[in-house]
Amino acid sequence: MFVLGLLTCLVLRAFIAQAKVADNFNECKGFFYKDKEPGGMDQNAKKICQEYEHGGSYYATLYSVTHRIALYSAYTFDPQCSSTTGSFNNWHVEPQISDPKSKTKMMVLEKDLSKYDLTEDVIKKYQAMSSDYSDTGYDRGHLNPNSFNCDEGRKATFTLTNAAPMDPCFNRIYWKDWEKDLRKFLKQQLDSDYDKKSKDTSTIYIVTGTVPAENLRIPQKEISKDPKNCERVTVPTHIWTAVCYKHPSDDKKSFSFGYMGENRPAEPDISMMSVSNLNKRLSKLYSELSGTPQSVKIFVDDCFEDNNKLNKVQKAFKKLIDLPRNQRVQITSDAQNILGAVKRATSSDSLSSTSNVKVRKVEGELVLDSMITYLTMSEEMKSLDESACLITNAKPLSKIVHGELKKRQVSGGSDAVECLLVPEKQKTAADGSQCLSVSDSSGGCKCTLVDKTKPCCSSPCLYQHKLKGYRCNSGQTLIECSPRYSLVSAHGHRCKDDHPCATYGEDYYWCNTVSGGWDYCSPPLWRSKAINGKLCLSNHACAKYGSRKPWCYTDDKGNYAKCCTSDDCFSAENGQTCRSDHPCGKHGKDYLWCYTDNKNNWDYCCTDCSQ
Structure with a gap:
């Protein structure tokens, strides 16, 4: 028992993240240009130096206990970090914010609260938890993006003190594209300015922040019937980023810029501007929010704004800036009508005190512009929304007919993919086999079939890059799994809806087809x-x-x-x-x-x- 307890402590310690809540940012001031933090955004909010075990500070955050969201996170750009987002999906909370007298001086994983004698009620006093986001239609949106960080630094971004409610379309499509182009532009700029003799590199200071809404909060009343758990977390009206590029030796090569967009599913109007103009727009928005004049200042002296490099930066983002507003996410009129009907039926304005409306099933079909987009979005939907999107058509879709390779056509671009939204969690084994019953505990998930049992997944089946394959947790054990990903066989035949492509105990992917018989599937x-x-x-x-x-x-x-x-x-x-x-x-x-x-x-x- 002693050895088991010691191993448990060692494992817990390996995954402990630390964060220091203090009266100032002195211990992490290096994330601010000239060590000066932004001003004009609720300076009574909590100041956090976000740390990870034995790793020092990774970034700094100003956290509002009133709104239970981060007002901004400040970080520096590391070009060595991979742009691939991780599948780490365990979120932390900060006990010191809700209980300053807490002996726990570090972030803790939400699922481990009881191990530190903490309760949800204590944590919820002044901060958000993942349960506040469940079924609300909003993502836990990172301010400091996990894709801009490496290893432990990436894990340290998965704290609810670095998050705010973001619309999924805004977060996963619009804002993500701007983050991707920002990373590409900054890396190219660093490479072009690199001095091989001195080996000095530029320092890039980034601040990403929010503007809290005046009267929009989650969870909505119609989701949580407990008044104590309703409308706790403020949804931001705007998300913004400011960048300060400081050349190591030639100030003429230093510059700054910013951009901001509205946190909504369509036409978010993300626009690029100078830092001074961003300051003005934020000052106006924060003044309207507080009812008193506010003066927001992100960087000292606006970080070399006089060097007038904004036009050069705008050229790098030209594709996103010039993109028609209605081109990124298109919703058919029929889908808009259905969404509108569901929204009206469940809105508090439509319900009397005695009404009771329950949404049992909502189906959706997506058309994505490429298989790469499908891969990225499907992994996020599995981990964040517990939803899978089964491929129903792809273009070009290889189909062998009488010895010839022919193509089926799909509405959309040259590599478009159509898929059907379904719940990711099914009554199936890890290999896709249908279960008669499922039992899930910390000891593992077991699927009972007619004549035997098989392991099943307690967590989403996600691709693990280091293992070059799909894995899920069965209880506390990591096992191989077969993701729900396609209803089309390798030869273009339609699989049965209840028998999508999977391994089903074999060493290859296959499915039973609608036309009878079975066929091989292209593996994921x-x-x-x-x-x-x-x-x-x-x-x-x-x-x-x-x-x-x-x-x-x-x-x-x-x-x-x-x-x-x-x-x-x-x-x-x-x-x-x-x-x-x-x-x-x-x-x-x-x-x-x-x-x-x-x-x-x-x-x-x-x-x-x-x-």
């Missing part, structure tokens, strides 16, 4: 590659499809080749892995290959990493 591998260096078609990923070795189509003309399940530097043909000191490359040959063991056995591979 979105970056598989052929040994000729070409990417596999996204709807015909690398798999055996009944053959002896994995293969895939590389175009819609019927060309195919043997393949690797990933496009990284160490994936070889037939599921093998290149030796750690011998990445894939030509290595003096006219084809791609690598050693797969220390006995100099070799095999073909797919990505040239020898240069």
Whole structure:
């Protein structure tokens, strides 16, 4: 028991995040330009130096206990961090905010409150919890983006003191695109200004913040019938970002800019502006909110605004700035009518005190512009909304008919994907098999079939990049799983609605089809590659499809080749892995290959990493 207790303490300690709530930002002032914090936004709010175990401060946050959201988070840009967002989805809260006398001087995971003798009632006194966001239609939107951080720093962004309610369309599409272009622009600017002799690099200070609404809060009354748990967290009307680029030696190369948008699902009107103009707009909005004049100042001296580099920055964001407002998210009139009807039926204005309306089922079909967009959004929907989107059509969709490769057409762009929204959590085993019953506990999730039991998922089935496969938690154990992802087979046949593509106990993906019989499915591998260096078609990923070795189509003309399940530097043909000191490359040959063991056995591979 002692050993078990010691291991438990060690595991807990490894995942403890720290945050210091103080009267000032002295311990993390380095995240502010010239060590000076922004002013004019409720300076009575809590000041937090966001830390992680043994990692020092990762960013600084001003948190409003009145609104229970972050007013801003200040951070610096690290170009070495991968732009790929992580699947970490465990959120922290800060006991010191709700109870200054608390002996727990660090962030704690929401699920571990009881281990620190804390309760939800104590935490909820002055801050939000994930339960405040459930079923409200709003995301826990990061201010300091997790995609701008590495490793423990990325995990440290998953605290509700770094979050605010954001509309899903705004957060996952509009704002995310601006974050992506911002990262690309800043990285290019750093590379162009890098001095190889001095090795000095520019410092980029970023502040992302909110403007609280005057009278819009979640959870809405119609969601939570308990008055104590209603309308606790303020929804922001606007989200904004300010950037200060400080060159190490030449101030003429330093500059600043900002942008701001409205937190709504369509036409958020995200616009770029100078920092001084952003200050003016924020001052006006905060003055209207408080009823007294406010003067917002983000950077000292507006950080080299006089250098007038705004036009150059606007050119880098031209695609987003010039995009027609109604082009990003299009909702058909029928869908708008249905959404409007549901909203009216459940609004407090439509209900009398004796009315009782329950929404049992809402279906949705999405058309996404590419398979990459589908992959990103589907993973987020699984982790954030517990929803899956089953592919019903893709373009170009490979379909073999009488020995020829033909294509089906889909409404949308050249790589458009249609999918059907369904609940991610189903009464199924981890391999997709239908269960008669499911029991879920900390010891694991068990699926009972007619003649046996199989493990099932307690958490969403998400792609783990390091493991190069899909995993979920069964209780406390990480297991392999088969995600719900498609209703179309590799040959273009429609799968039965209750039998989507999955492994069902086999070592390949397949489904029962509507036309009778069964068919292979393209596995959910979105970056598989052929040994000729070409990417596999996204709807015909690398798999055996009944053959002896994995293969895939590389175009819609019927060309195919043997393949690797990933496009990284160490994936070889037939599921093998290149030796750690011998990445894939030509290595003096006219084809791609690598050693797969220390006995100099070799095999073909797919990505040239020898240069």
